[in-house]
Amino acid sequence: MGISRRTALRQLGGASAALLAFPSLAQQGWPNKPIRYIVPFAPGGTTDILGRIAAERLTPVLGQPVVIDNKAGQGGSIGAAELARAAPDGYTIGGGTISSHAINASLYSKLPYDPIASFAPITVYATQPNVLLVHPSVPVQSLADFIKLLKASPDKFSFGSAGSGTSQHISGELFKSMAGVQMQHIPYKGSGPMMTDLLGGNLLAAVDNIATAIPHMKTGKLRALAVTTSRRSQAAPEVPTFAEQGLAGYELASWQAVFAPAGTPQPIVDRLYTEISRFLKTPEIQKRFADLGLDPSGMPPQELAALIKADVPRLGKVVRDSGAKAD
Secondary structure (H helix, E strand, O other), X not given: OHHHHXXXXXXXXXXXXXXXXHHHHHHOOOOOOOEEEEEOOOXXXXXXXXXXXXXHHHHHHHOOOEEEEEOOOHHHHHHHHHHHHOOOOOOEEEEXXXXXXXXXXXXXXXXOOOOOOOEEEXXXXXXXXXXXXXXXXXXXXXXXXXXXXXXXXXXXXXXXXXXXXXXXXXXXXXXXHHHOOOOEEEEOOOHHHXXXXXXXXXXXXXXXXXXXXXXXXXXXXOEEEEEOOOOOOOOOOOOOEOHHHOOOOOOOEEEEEEEEEOOOOHHHHHHHHHHHHHHHOOHHHHHHHHHOOOEEOOOOHHHHHHHHHHHHHHHHHHHHHHOOOOO
């Protein structure tokens, strides 16, 4: 009996070791085919720009193409939901933002994913301010001018954003609430299509990430009235903050991150974090980000998880106080 029991224990131990070893065995060939990178917004916006930079940098070091797949809509929720449903095998990753992974939890009555439980956080690429923009045909030079104009014409102006639930949307709603003005929100499927209408004069005001706005600010095609962060952006130091212009306490910074589906093996998450955080430190990327008004991050996965856990309730209060609704 003792011998058979020892034999059984050895066999059980061998089986357990095999089970424990299986994930690492499965990963030995990773990656051995292309990796899909879901961008949850239309081409042309900051999330898309960062996804393409990541694809460009990861492809040579991983030895497989990283292929961008834009899945826009609902403030990043459509793409985030698709990422959450993907197989957790390291062959699907995707961008995520303060919108898709924090704001939308309060803005939408029901999301098809859990911002915390449905994902394996990898890292934050960068943080950045949003900026309130007007078309040059709008006869204002400052935030005070714009507030005066809006109060004189309460039903005349709308503002565009990259979509319902985006940080741009909430930044605009927070401005309306704190300044006591009215503007209808017009959601787009990303900054790219919104910017086309703004530059063409079909849209007269918008809130956008500074990364996508700054080229047009520098050429004078758009006028920037205020940035949403507590400090001015080094990329556009001439643009004052909302708080500086009378809206004390106004602050909202946007962050851009990358995720895998929940259950993705930790060694794969760790490898992706290592490679992404490495290229974020290179002088070329640091300069590229600075030119776009981005502040590089590279925080570890556990810090990104903690950030989301803190931002969901914090931004939920901003959404409720502003009266913002999903259009």
